[in-house]
Amino acid sequence: MKLLNYTTTYFAFLLLLIITVWALIFYWQMLDEIYDSMDDGLENQKMLVIQKAIKDPSILQKTNFDDGYYTFRKVTKSDKILSHRDQYRDTTMYMLNEDDFEPVRLLESIFRHEDEYYKVKVITSMVEEDDLIEDLFYSILWLYIGMVVSILLLNNFLLKKVWHPFYDLLRKLKNFNIESDQEIHYAETNIEEFKLLNKNVDRLLKKSRESYVNQKQFIENASHELQTPLAISINKLELLLESEHLNEKDISLLADGIQNLERLSKFNKSLLLLSKIENRQFENIETLNINQVLQEIIDSLEDLADLRKINIEFEQQQQLLFEGNKELIFILYVNLIKNAIIHSSKNNRIYINVAQNEVVIQNEGEHSLNTAVIFQRFYKKSGVKSSTGIGLALAKAIADKYELGLHYQFREGHLFLTKFPVNLKNS
Numbered sequence: 001m002k003l004l005n006y007t008t009t010y011f012a013f014l015l016l017l018i019i020t021v022w023a024l025i026f027y028w029q030m031l032d033e034i035y036d037s038m039d040d041g042l043e044n045q046k047m048l049v050i051q052k053a054i055k056d057p058s059i060l061q062k063t064n065f066d067d068g069y070y071t072f073r074k075v076t077k078s079d080k081i082l083s084h085r086d087q088y089r090d091t092t093m094y095m096l097n098e099d100d101f102e103p104v105r106l107l108e109s110i111f112r113h114e115d116e117y118y119k120v121k122v123i124t125s126m127v128e129e130d131d132l133i134e135d136l137f138y139s140i141l142w143l144y145i146g147m148v149v150s151i152l153l154l155n156n157f158l159l160k161k162v163w164h165p166f167y168d169l170l171r172k173l174k175n176f177n178i179e180s181d182q183e184i185h186y187a188e189t190n191i192e193e194f195k196l197l198n199k200n201v202d203r204l205l206k207k208s209r210e211s212y213v214n215q216k217q218f219i220e221n222a223s224h225e226l227q228t229p230l231a232i233s234i235n236k237l238e239l240l241l242e243s244e245h246l247n248e249k250d251i252s253l254l255a256d257g258i259q260n261l262e263r264l265s266k267f268n269k270s271l272l273l274l275s276k277i278e279n280r281q282f283e284n285i286e287t288l289n290i291n292q293v294l295q296e297i298i299d300s301l302e303d304l305a306d307l308r309k310i311n312i313e314f315e316q317q318q319q320l321l322f323e324g325n326k327e328l329i330f331i332l333y334v335n336l337i338k339n340a341i342i343h344s345s346k347n348n349r350i351y352i353n354v355a356q357n358e359v360v361i362q363n364e365g366e367h368s369l370n371t372a373v374i375f376q377r378f379y380k381k382s383g384v385k386s387s388t389g390i391g392l393a394l395a396k397a398i399a400d401k402y403e404l405g406l407h408y409q410f411r412e413g414h415l416f417l418t419k420f421p422v423n424l425k426n427s
Contacts, residue, residue, distance in 0.1 A: 251396035317355035
């Protein structure tokens, strides 16, 4: 949800609450004012009726409301009558024009005339509360709708213009690429908070760019400075190994040293490659035929598979095309397939299938691997000495880079699945 719509939603709910509370208060105040006005009117009518009765005692015989708005009834003298106060109450009365009982306001009062006591009742029509509530409800409803529409219009026209520097910055940050030496040009604004935001974003981007360049240079230098002495050391030990003056013990020690140096060299290359992937230093994008890449990998690993007497079955139900860096995709599937070969028992098979925009690599196994740590660096379940424990971490990093959704399952064997987005027409 966008920021403007988010705030509008809060305003709408808050406005509904405020208007509801305000409507209740207004209703009770308006009702109180109506009653107060009617009671004043009844008080005035009572006084006029009593004056009229004093001048014309014949009206004291009027005992019902058939032909007027007041009645009289003689009452006996008593303490209760003497202490009687005017009483106002609501009641209903049949109205000929409505052909129904309608609410009225009634005033009862006691007065004295020629040593006799009379109770006078005066009535007046009043507003029906249900009609009043209904009218008030619809008035408040239309007021609420009008105010919400006004807020929406305000947000989408006036406030959208005010927030333009913020959304402009978001759009530029979305398209920002730290690998390219591009600068962000910030929109002009008079709002102090947006100026401060632009200033801090600019500072952070420059610092991030500087850190990225330094890290990239370090990786490149480390790749050269570490691999060169390792290669020289391995070559010299191999030359020494060819010497005729060595006994079997010396040869064994040299062989172990060469093996460990080669493992260190392989480990160093893997770590540097992983750092390059995480820092997005592989940006050469091309259209790849995944089937052909897999076939090349299978051909390159054929000798290793034959040595371990592993049969690789390659099924192609679909020609899968994808846009990416060939070197990275090659490394991804080399690690997965080589991992399956190394960790499979002899005389077993590996099944590779391309279908429905996914690649499945499956080898036989008896027990499931720990899915929580299988893609972590340096995780090694088997005792294979040549393994660096970083191959699956490399594969996972590459898959995450291209959003291929690499994950592991155990279904009558170990299964690694990569799911490709449909960004090219496959057949």
